[in-house]
Every structure is written in C-alpha cells, then in structure tokens.
Amino acid sequence: MTQTVLHIDASARTQGSTSRGLSAKIIERLNADTVIRRDLTSALPHVTEDWINANFTPADDRDAAQRDLLGLSDQLVEEAKAADTLVIGVPIYNFAVPASLKAWIDLMARVGLTFSYTENGPEGLLKGKRAIIAVASGGTQVGSDIDFATGYLRHIMGFIGITDVQFVAADALMADADAAMARANSAIEALAV
Known part of the structure; x- marks a missing residue:
C-alpha cells in the first residue's frame, strides 16, 4: 500500500532544532512512498479582511484577484487532502504553537474544503x-496546565476530521534533556508504520 505524508516543520530554527530532528526521524520511520514538504520558516501570510472576503465569496463568483489571494491557501488544503498522514514538528513557544503554524492552520482550515457546518455543528472533511x-519544549511539560499547544493541535486536527492524533514529546528539555530525548525516541520506535 502506498503512503503519502505531509511533513510540516514549524520551528524557526533550521539548525539544531529538536522538533525538526524528531519529525525527520518520524519520516524515516514511516518510510513513505511520497513526502510533501512544507517548511514554515518561509513565512505564510496572515489572514486579512480581503482574504476573508475572497474566502466567503462563492468560488464561481471570485474575480482574478480573489483567486490569486486564495492560491496559497488552496495549495495548503490540497497538500493536506493528498496526505494519508500529517507529520508536524512543533516547538512550544511561550506555552503555545509558533505563529507560523497558527498561520498555516488559519489558511488551511476552510469551510467547505476541510470542514463543513451541519445541523449538528462542524464536521471535519479530512477523515481517515x-x-x-x-x-519539543524547554520547560513546558506536555499535558500540563501551561501546555496550550498540544490540546489546541488535537482539537484543530479533530475539527478538520483527523481524530487519530499521536504526540511524540521531548518536553521539559531544560530539566533533563537525555531523559526527554530517550522518551521521544522510544515513542518513535513504537509508531505503527
């Protein structure tokens, strides 16, 4: 069976990044046939009023400028749709996700494309x-009261229909880096391929 993976790295650090190192090990472990790479160090635009207006204009009614404005967002959506698995490398910055990852989420979570509204509330469209x-975090322990990253990411994934979410954590690295990395590496080895 062929497998396509969308590999996203959100760390601002391109060298020496723990989250990038972990996500690379996960990619290696999965041994996917196709890997779509999205490095968020290349800044994504933030949602603007013009973007929102374009997004909520019916596709057939959009003018060229609106289609152009939504072009990158459309590409991000297609990357997520094409993937069987999303592998996301994310550091915890100031107790939450980096702004670059939040920008990706804002551009990719689109009504009618990755989720829809139903009489029972929102329904994710990226099921299966x-x-x-x-x-990776220096001081924040994953799952603690000050971790505003992992719960948010689990919720966002579920919101777009991805309910099979696993975390590989190298957390509280400043307290005991060796133990944190050993736990993370064990979790990678235990991943189903």
Whole structure:
C-alpha cells in the first residue's frame, strides 16, 4: 500500500532544532512512498479582511484577484487532502504553537474544503487520516496546565476530521534533556508504520 505524508516543520530554527530532528526521524520511520514538504520558516501570510472576503465569496463568483489571494491557501488544503498522514514538528513557544503554524492552520482550515457546518455543528472533511505531532519544549511539560499547544493541535486536527492524533514529546528539555530525548525516541520506535 502506498503512503503519502505531509511533513510540516514549524520551528524557526533550521539548525539544531529538536522538533525538526524528531519529525525527520518520524519520516524515516514511516518510510513513505511520497513526502510533501512544507517548511514554515518561509513565512505564510496572515489572514486579512480581503482574504476573508475572497474566502466567503462563492468560488464561481471570485474575480482574478480573489483567486490569486486564495492560491496559497488552496495549495495548503490540497497538500493536506493528498496526505494519508500529517507529520508536524512543533516547538512550544511561550506555552503555545509558533505563529507560523497558527498561520498555516488559519489558511488551511476552510469551510467547505476541510470542514463543513451541519445541523449538528462542524464536521471535519479530512477523515481517515492520521497526524503524528513531534513536540519539543524547554520547560513546558506536555499535558500540563501551561501546555496550550498540544490540546489546541488535537482539537484543530479533530475539527478538520483527523481524530487519530499521536504526540511524540521531548518536553521539559531544560530539566533533563537525555531523559526527554530517550522518551521521544522510544515513542518513535513504537509508531505503527
């Protein structure tokens, strides 16, 4: 069976990044046939009023400028749709996700494309996929009261229909880096391929 993975790295650090190292190990472990790469160090635009207006204009009624404005967002949506698995490398910055990852989420979570509204509330449209999220933090323990990253990411994944979400955490690295990395590496080895 062929497998396509969308590999997203959100760390601002391109060298020496723990989350990038972990996500690379996960990619290696999965041995996917196709890997779509999205590095968020290349800044994504933030949602603007013009973008929102374009997004809520019916597709057939959009003018050229609106289609152009939504072009990158459309590409991000297609990357997520094409993937069987999303592998996201994310550091915890100031107790939450980096702004670059939030920008990706804002551009990719689109009504009618990745979720829809029903009489029972929102329904994710990217069902049948899984997400493996490699988390690194210096002082924040994953799952603690001050971790505003992992719960948010689990919720967002579920919101777009991805309910099979696994975390590989190298957390509280400043307290005991060796133990944190050993736990993360064990979690990677235990991943189903």
